[in-house]
Amino acid sequence: MAITLYELVGRDAARPFSPHCWKVRMALRHKGLDFQCATAGFTEIPGLEGGYSKIVPILKDGETLVADSFAIAEYLEDTYPDRPSLFGGEGGRALSRFVESWSQRTIHPALARLAVLDIHDILGEADQAYFRESREKAFGATLEAFVADRAERVAPFLKTLEPLRAIVGRQPFLCGESPLFADYIVFGAFQWARVSSPFQFLPQDDPVALWFERCLALHEGEGAKVPAAA
The missing domain is CATH 1.20.1050.10 (Glutathione S-transferase Yfyf (Class Pi); Chain A, domain 2)
Structure with a gap:
């Protein structure tokens, strides 16, 4: 199933700026995983995925939801061990x-x-x-x-x-x-x-x-x- 990355944006939805979201975007690219991006402003975050998290990034992989950039990186590393490593051990x-x-x-x-x-x-x-x-x-x-x-x-x-x-x-x-x-x-x-x-x-x-x-x-x-x- 498709992976969705929820990112933080301002008035321009094409300009994600959160440092934590960028960590995850680069991690997904490092792993070579296909994903789509969905955007939200600060005040929209509490409504994402039924109020799953007060922060972004949020990663949705099938039915799995993960918040926090480091937790997402660990999830990607553990779930896709056949892809290039994010940590090298x-x-x-x-x-x-x-x-x-x-x-x-x-x-x-x-x-x-x-x-x-x-x-x-x-x-x-x-x-x-x-x-x-x-x-x-x-x-x-x-x-x-x-x-x-x-x-x-x-x-x-x-x-x-x-x-x-x-x-x-x-x-x-x-x-x-x-x-x-x-x-x-x-x-x-x-x-x-x-x-x-x-x-x-x-x-x-x-x-x-x-x-x-x-x-x-x-x-x-x-x-x-x-x-x-x-």
């Missing part, structure tokens, strides 16, 4: 957990300080109201104030990428000569910023930017098919 699975933890605690908060107002601006009207209220409550500041000093935050953020830069500066992907799910985890964060915000923060010759370009070209240019925000 149990050690890779455990290390991918570390990469996810690092990405969500280091990269995601920094990117939010750069792009959160731009994310708000690409949403539909109902989602804008939800997004502003929920994020401003979490941040303790208006969205405008939260990003007001973003230009000054770029240099400190780039310094935090040194562990990633050191690895992808000497090998094509985080996981070696070819990508695994750990690459897609970090790729999802940068794709989130690329699709939702025109703010440029990575120098073109930065090894991280070059790695990101290689990721955009993977799987027949899956990531590059969605143009960068302008």
Whole structure:
């Protein structure tokens, strides 16, 4: 039966932007699985699949539903073991957990300080109201104030990428000569910023930017098919 991936979008349904949904989209392509995409805005997620999950991505494979990007990756790995591995073994699975933890605690908060107002601006009207209220409550500041000093935050953020830069500066992907799910985890964060915000923060010759370009070209240019925000 067909696999369906539920993804988060703003006003333009052709521009999925969630970092977590991008992880899964790339994982599906890595596995060589046929799938179709269905889209939802923030306020539509609770109505998907009878209220199955409050978050996306949601994967529907036949009658099976799975939410959470890492849980979906594990499901794909375990359900389709004859397809290319996402982890390269149990050690890779455990290390991918570390990469996810690092990405969500280091990269995601920094990117939010750069792009959160731009994310708000690409949403539909109902989602804008939800997004502003929920994020401003979490941040303790208006969205405008939260990003007001973003230009000054770029240099400190780039310094935090040194562990990633050191690895992808000497090998094509985080996981070696070819990508695994750990690459897609970090790729999802940068794709989130690329699709939702025109703010440029990575120098073109930065090894991280070059790695990101290689990721955009993977799987027949899956990531590059969605143009960068302008």
